[in-house]
Amino acid sequence: MNKHAQSPKKGGPLLFIAALALPALAYVVHGAIPPQVVEDELFNGASKFTPSKHQFEASSIGPDRNTPPIITNVQVVDFNNDQLTDVVVCDARKNQVLWYEQTPDGKWQEHLAADRLVAPAHATVVDLDGDNDLDIVVSVLGNIWPDDTDVGRLVWLEREGDKFTQHILLDDVRRVADATAGDLDGDGDLDLAVAVFGYARGKVLWLENHGEGNFQEHRLFYASGTIHVPMDDYNGDGTLDIAAIVSQEDEEVWIFDNDGSGNFQSRMVFKTFNYDIGSAGIVKSDLDQDGDVDLLLPVGDNLEYMLSYPQPYHGCLWLENDGKGNFTDKRIATYGGVYAADTGDVDGDGDLDIALVSMCNDWKQSDSASIIWMENDGQQNFTPWQIATNPTHLITVACGDLNQDGRSDIVAGRMNISPPLDNTRPVPVWISTGGAQ
Amino acid sequence: MIRNRRLWASILAIEVLAILVFFGFIWQRPVKPLPPPHPDVSLLDPISKSELETIYQQAVGTRNAETWRDLAEVYTVYGYFPEADICCYHAAKMAPNNFDVRFWWGVVSDRIGKVDQAIEQFTLARDLAPVGDKGQCSYHLGRNYLRNEDLEQAEKAFRAGAESYLHARYSLAKLLVELNRVDEAKPIIESLLNEHPDSLRVLQLAAKVAIAENDLAAAEKYIDRSERGVERIHSDELAFSLIGLASQYGRQKLVVAAAAQGSQGNFQQARQGYQRANESRWSRKMAWNVALMDMELGNYKQGITVLEELIARDGETSQRLDVLGEAYRRLSIKNNDPKLLEKAITYWQAATKFTNLRDVHSKLANYYRDQGDEDRANYHQALQLQTLGIRQFRDSKLADAQKAFFAAIKIDPKLAHSWYYLAELALVADNPEQAAKAYQRCLELTPHHGRAAAKLSQLKLASTASSEASPVPAN
Numbered sequence: 001m002n003k004h005a006q007s008p009k010k011g012g013p014l015l016f017i018a019a020l021a022l023p024a025l026a027y028v029v030h031g032a033i034p035p036q037v038v039e040d041e042l043f044n045g046a047s048k049f050t051p052s053k054h055q056f057e058a059s060s061i062g063p064d065r066n067t068p069p070i071i072t073n074v075q076v077v078d079f080n081n082d083q084l085t086d087v088v089v090c091d092a093r094k095n096q097v098l099w100y101e102q103t104p105d106g107k108w109q110e111h112l113a114a115d116r117l118v119a120p121a122h123a124t125v126v127d128l129d130g131d132n133d134l135d136i137v138v139s140v141l142g143n144i145w146p147d148d149t150d151v152g153r154l155v156w157l158e159r160e161g162d163k164f165t166q167h168i169l170l171d172d173v174r175r176v177a178d179a180t181a182g183d184l185d186g187d188g189d190l191d192l193a194v195a196v197f198g199y200a201r202g203k204v205l206w207l208e209n210h211g212e213g214n215f216q217e218h219r220l221f222y223a224s225g226t227i228h229v230p231m232d233d234y235n236g237d238g239t240l241d242i243a244a245i246v247s248q249e250d251e252e253v254w255i256f257d258n259d260g261s262g263n264f265q266s267r268m269v270f271k272t273f274n275y276d277i278g279s280a281g282i283v284k285s286d287l288d289q290d291g292d293v294d295l296l297l298p299v300g301d302n303l304e305y306m307l308s309y310p311q312p313y314h315g316c317l318w319l320e321n322d323g324k325g326n327f328t329d330k331r332i333a334t335y336g337g338v339y340a341a342d343t344g345d346v347d348g349d350g351d352l353d354i355a356l357v358s359m360c361n362d363w364k365q366s367d368s369a370s371i372i373w374m375e376n377d378g379q380q381n382f383t384p385w386q387i388a389t390n391p392t393h394l395i396t397v398a399c400g401d402l403n404q405d406g407r408s409d410i411v412a413g414r415m416n417i418s419p420p421l422d423n424t425r426p427v428p429v430w431i432s433t434g435g436a437q
Numbered sequence: 438m439i440r441n442r443r444l445w446a447s448i449l450a451i452e453v454l455a456i457l458v459f460f461g462f463i464w465q466r467p468v469k470p471l472p473p474p475h476p477d478v479s480l481l482d483p484i485s486k487s488e489l490e491t492i493y494q495q496a497v498g499t500r501n502a503e504t505w506r507d508l509a510e511v512y513t514v515y516g517y518f519p520e521a522d523i524c525c526y527h528a529a530k531m532a533p534n535n536f537d538v539r540f541w542w543g544v545v546s547d548r549i550g551k552v553d554q555a556i557e558q559f560t561l562a563r564d565l566a567p568v569g570d571k572g573q574c575s576y577h578l579g580r581n582y583l584r585n586e587d588l589e590q591a592e593k594a595f596r597a598g599a600e601s602y603l604h605a606r607y608s609l610a611k612l613l614v615e616l617n618r619v620d621e622a623k624p625i626i627e628s629l630l631n632e633h634p635d636s637l638r639v640l641q642l643a644a645k646v647a648i649a650e651n652d653l654a655a656a657e658k659y660i661d662r663s664e665r666g667v668e669r670i671h672s673d674e675l676a677f678s679l680i681g682l683a684s685q686y687g688r689q690k691l692v693v694a695a696a697a698q699g700s701q702g703n704f705q706q707a708r709q710g711y712q713r714a715n716e717s718r719w720s721r722k723m724a725w726n727v728a729l730m731d732m733e734l735g736n737y738k739q740g741i742t743v744l745e746e747l748i749a750r751d752g753e754t755s756q757r758l759d760v761l762g763e764a765y766r767r768l769s770i771k772n773n774d775p776k777l778l779e780k781a782i783t784y785w786q787a788a789t790k791f792t793n794l795r796d797v798h799s800k801l802a803n804y805y806r807d808q809g810d811e812d813r814a815n816y817h818q819a820l821q822l823q824t825l826g827i828r829q830f831r832d833s834k835l836a837d838a839q840k841a842f843f844a845a846i847k848i849d850p851k852l853a854h855s856w857y858y859l860a861e862l863a864l865v866a867d868n869p870e871q872a873a874k875a876y877q878r879c880l881e882l883t884p885h886h887g888r889a890a891a892k893l894s895q896l897k898l899a900s901t902a903s904s905e906a907s908p909v910p911a912n
Contacts, residue, residue, distance in 0.1 A: 118754055118792065200672075217887030313550075
């Protein structure tokens with residue numbers, strides 16, 4: 001009994017210590033427990049792709065600028081007929097049209113073709129007067145920013161040796177975005193199709209060539225936001241037709257079928273009710289090389305609000321021609337903020353690949369793709385490959401073989417009007433060098 | 438007492454129980470929210486950055502839905518859409534029945550491309566909205582259904598908002614036209630035209646209806662009217678309102694305040710505001726504003742420096758050359774230096790090569806008149822009047838435009854554009870005969886004037902048709 005009576009007293013000090021230590025221990029442990037939180041996961045709409053295994057060598061044409069560049073158009077063409085590919089550039093910051101002559105050692109020499117053309121949007125390289133040299137027809141916006149007044153112009157830069165003489169072919173007109181040349185009325189000279197983008201008002205015109213730089217306008221269509229008017233025989237009847245991408249109030253592609261004498265019938269071949277798809281242009285190309293002319297529709301113009309964000313339906317559509325001018329649309333790329341496309345055999349395997357550039361990707365993320373190429377497997381199944389993440393804000397692209405190695409290289413232009421701002425590489429170039437990484 | 442084992446065992450047992458309860462509570466306690474997301478603001482100009490930080494700090498540590506929504510608004514304005522999305526998500530948790538929160542979450546979802554989420558939030562917002570805001574919610578809802586190409590739901594949404602919200606009514610009419618349901622669209626367009634006879638978008642829609650009905654003459658009339666129409670309905674109301682909202686924050690707010698100072702004649706304060714904004718981030722608009730304030734303040738030398746830098750960085754335009762020339766002219770008077778006036782003339786001559794001219798021809802006319810060169814003065818005076826007339830025509834100031842064109846051709850009867858627009862004015866005044874004469878005159882001067890040729894041919898066709906339709910008087 002005594003043992004039993006004494007045993008509680010024996011363990012007492014230990015329990016006393018434990019009773020003191022336990023709350024202290026609990027206090028320490030409590031302090032070490034991290035607060036219970038749920039991490040917010042930020043939405044990520046940026047477009048990023050697998051880095052290209054096919055190699056490209058990055059460089060640039062022209063000097064860096066003192067202000068973020070606004071290059072609106074690049075064209076790859078042998079401009080001086082010396083068997084070396086040159087590059088024609090519209091610079092809407094300097095209000096100039098420049099051409100960069102490629103020298104035999106692969107360097108670029110800058111030439112001024114024209115200045116004092118406010119916001120030149122597109123340079124159409126063509127021998128307009130048939131004197132065996134290449135002239136330039138410049139589509140002049142007159143204002144890079146939204147403007148519905150008559151600030152546009154169509155200007156012909158007539159080449160005379162090393163000099164260019166400016167002739168105004170069309171004025172008293174809203175912002176002009178594009179012009180293409182071809183004999184639309186079968187009289188042997190070159191007429192013009194013109195996209196008057198305007199802003200809230202615009203139109204599609206064809207200009208009948210009356211000789212000696214005189215052109216008479218004919219209205220084909222009344223709608224704002226026509227970006228490009230590529231000319232070709234879309235319906236296979238042997239005459240030149242006009243395609244037009246209308247993008248402002250509606251998102252539509254129209255074909256103007258020509259009877260060969262300059263009489264046109266219009267028909268809509270593509271429409272989406274998704275007003276926000278952001279058609280950014282139209283490119284003609286026989287993508288599947290079946291002998292008819294297809295159309296590529298880059299979509300991703302989101303500039304109605306300067307701080308734009310890539311949308312899930314941005315990318316590139318292929319309007320496949322059945323040979324009779326009937327088109328079926330197929331999505332071939334989903335890529336945020338796409339602003340331009342061009343085709344070329346980038347990997348030299350005989351089929352046509354596609355280069356796509358983005359103006360409105362999520363540039364707050366430094367690994368967002370600014371340029372990709374879509375590898376064609378020969379059956380028009382396309383795989384996207386990321387070429388570069390910078391420079392950002394690419395608005396125009398052209399493919400062409402700059403180094404005469406049989407593969408298409410890529411030239412782009414930057415319109416750096418929103419952050420991140422930088423003055424470098426106005427006209428970036430990617431030479432396709434091939435080989436795996 | 439220390440040795441009292443039973444006592445301490447009991448105390449220990451109570452402690453263990455208490456600790457278990459305490460940790461159990463911790464385990465089960467409500468989730469502690471994170472502070473609002475904090476984006477990388479390094480891309481912002483210093484003024485905007487500083488303001489955004491202040492607003493962010495106000496939201497840290499609060500669980501007030503409105504505060505989080507306000508932060509979402511600022512993030513949206515600066516393009517931090519994913520961060521705005523998170524703020525709205527939390528704000529909606531805090532106040533699920535708050536209209537402002539649901540509406541703004543809809544806006545953010547719309548901009549970020551989460552179309553289904555935008556539909557969900559605008560639907561909730563519409564249910565919660567005061568009567569006056571329901572139409573706007575329906576409009577945005579319809580627009581997002583269009584993005585999903587769900588035309589049936591889009592139509593329903595536009596119909597729901599049509600009565601109270603102009604943009605919804607217009608969108609409904611437009612959708613019906615595009616769906617070839619012209620008969621249903623027509624009464625809506627007619628009501629829109631009654632209320633807004635000069636709305637360019639409604640006029641354009643009316644032209645589409647006329648084309649669909651193969652009434653090309655009516656379509657042309659609507660197109661002509663739309664050429665002088667006013668933009669009362671924005672094609673993207675959301676983008677438009679966001680641009681307006683941006684002026685309430687950061688650098689833009691400073692610019693608005695500076696503009697207000699300028700409009701009250703406080704040019705010094707206005708210049709300071711513009712200058713601060715320009716130092717925060719150089720932009721062509723700010724540099725231009727600073728230069729204009731320099732002109733107002735008589736700081737011509739400083740203005741020239743700002744304009745020349747602007748041109749070096751952002752190229753020439755007619756307005757820049759015009760004002761640069763004016764700065765040199767005024768400096769030449771101030772310094773009594775005629776060489777500076779020559780510079781002004783050079784700039785003004787260069788400005789005439791551009792489109793979008795304002796007063797440069799008038800300045801050149803004055804200069805040549807002062808020099809006693811009446812021919813050149815008249816040449817520029819006529820062009821100035823023609824430029825003015827075209828601007829007034831576009832602004833629907835038709836009587837003023839007519840006066841300007843008549844004055845222009847009085848000085849220089851060979852101005853083809855003036856004749857063309859006089860013809861257009863005659864057409865508006867329902868005077869086809871006079872219009873035909875003016876088009877004819879325009880074509881004599883510029884035989885390849887396509888628009889004049891087309892209009893003249895239409896007039897001739899109409900005249901033939903009407904004479905054929907007229908009963909022939911019996912002899």
